[in-house]
Amino acid sequence: MADEVLTEQRGATRLITLNRPERLNAINEALVVGLRDALVAANADDGTHVIVLRGSGRAFCSGEDLEDTLERLGDEPNEATIKAYSQTLQDVTRRIVQSNKFVVGAIHGWAVGAGFEWAVNCDFPIWAEGARGFFPEMRWGLFPTGGVTALLPAIVGLTKARELLLLGEKHTAEELLELGVAWRVVAESVLLDEAEAVADKIAALPQRAVRDLKRTINRVCLDGLEGALEAEIEGVTDSVMDPDTWELIREFEQKNRST
Secondary structure (H helix, E strand, O other), X not given: OOOOEEEEEEOOEEEEEEXXXXXXXXXXXXXXXXXXXXXXXXXXXXXXXXXXXXXXXXXXXXXXXXXXXXXXXXXXXXXXXXXXXHHHHHHHHHHHHOOOOEEEEEEOOEEEOHHHHHHHHOOEEEEEOOOEEEOOHHHHOOOOOOOHHHHHHHHHOHHHHHHHHHHOOOEEHHHHXXXXXXXXXXXXXXXXXXXXXXXXXXXXXXXXHHHHHHHHHHHHHOOOHHHHHHHHHHHHHHHHOOHHHHHHHXXXXXXXXXX
């Protein structure tokens, strides 16, 4: 398991922690692969009944590490490489949403881009007071992932989903609670305690019924999810292959380095 993702077993709960605190848990390839593998292992373990997903340091996840993206893809992005990376990114969502085990999110600080999408993927997203989330992809000419083109309309309605994804405005935990994106908002000092308490309640239930419930709810209510995941991969590929996107990302990175 890569250092970018840590796991810890606490009774019947598997705690999975994004671990790039010096980068606010910004997403690079090692973190994506590490998270996918951690979720695969947790879902395969009969002794794990519930998963808690959180971030180390000052944030849950600040989204794609654009500096890493520029270095990894170079001046001429390769379509096959982009699709393979995007598929791994979407596999994280599959392991959260399409698994039989409920996932409790403990979200603090910032949840941005794909990090926000992972928060949306969680069955019970608990947000800390003061946490904020937004989707910045459109301002860079990029495309959202995580199945949010299907999940967000189901949660907040079509018009609000358009607003969240297109305009990319920053939203507080309290605003996300009103929208139904956050399940509960608590003080940051008790965030992990609250997440583990919910996990313990779920873990204590008869697990066959719990697994059947998650699988049935998501199959009935999210029957378009897999199509959305595949369509998002095409959207990501088209956007990353666009030279205008690269120019916007480079300008953003240069501005960050100068501040």
